[in-house]
Amino acid sequence: MAEGERQAPPDSSEETPPATQNFIIPKKEIHTVPDMGKWKRSQAYADYIGFILTLNEGVKGKKLTLEYKVSERWDFLCSSSLRPLVTGWPSCLLPQAIEKLVALLNTLDRWIDETPPVDQPSRFGNKAYRTWYAKLDEEAENLVATVVPPSLAAAVPEVAVYLKEAVGNSTRIDYGTGHEAAFAAFLCCLCKIGVLRVDDQVAIVFKVFDRYLEVMRKLQKTYRMEPAGSQGVWGLDDFQFLPFIWGSSQLIDHPYLEPRHFVDEKAVNENHKDYMFLECILFITEMKTGPFAEHSNQLWNISAVPSWSKVNQGLIRMYKAECLEKFPVIQHFKFGSLLPIHPVTSG
Secondary structure, eight states: OOOTSSSOOOTSOOOOSSSSSOOOOOOEEEOSSGGGGHHHBBBHHHHHHHHHHHHHHHHTTTOOOOOOOOOOOOOOOGGGSSOOSSOOOGGGGTTHHHHHHHHHHHHHHHHHHHHHHOSSSSSSTTTTHHHHHHHHHHHHHHHHHTOGGGGGGGGGHHHHHHHHTOOOBBTTTTHHHHHHHHHHHHHHHHTTTSSGGGGGGIIIIIIIIHHHHHHHHHHHHHTTTTTTTOOOGGSSSSSHHHHHHHHHHTTTTTTSOOOGGGGGGHHHHHHTTOOHHHHHHHHHHHHHSOHHHOOOOHHHHTTTOEEEEEEEEHHHHHHHHIITTTTHHHTTTTSSSSSSSSSOOOO
């Protein structure tokens, strides 16, 4: 494994952040290719990739259908940057955050049903998506306020920006890995203010992120959204990346499913409800026609890798190189007080 791909959280004895926080509206900071250096040195990058890898470790070897518990206690070990910034929120409220996030996503799903596609000459990019998005744009802060306790109301405008960025672009009617990253950033911010906890990592992926994927797939199909910045046959997937990372972690040390099995239709049909990776493969085969090796060449090549551990390591490297280090993706990322552009502070 390349250096830095399995990062242990910093010593939890580090000083806890202050109980007050000046929240700000996130904005773009990466305007030119040379600005990418600022991003890779930033606290935001360190916190974001740390969050992704923490979740990757948390779901290792676990099924989507696993019975799991959400957080029950307030004290927990985590890197200082992911500790709650506000203390004193009753622990009995914590598990509700997962259910409230699912309810938020259910609302977005219902709005799709209430906003059917319109008749138009163009096959792709149905303009009804803009009507759907306008409702989210208007209601985002109210939706986030249902998840965040009143004591953290000041955080709502900052966190809500990431939710609005996570569902596609209303001008181009497209969706891609940058939008997916915004949803992961949204979840990371909720962790940083204490609404979610690292103890909830399995539920964050299996309940919240998986429901998000369902809603995004429904958006993509209903409004025939274009892939944002797609590399076509040479890309991993037109729309997503993170479920392949976390999905491959789920399958590490599986007793019989190997990477070669995900191109086997029978294996996918029998196991997709348990594994996020196979859910992704099923969606691809539903949306695309022709031989798998032709329409999804990168994934076809990955099926020849001998172990899920190596697949997982390779996908993390690929995610950094093809998404997090690509200007066309990161130029749209927004930075605030929770995911700041300033360089990593030494602990």
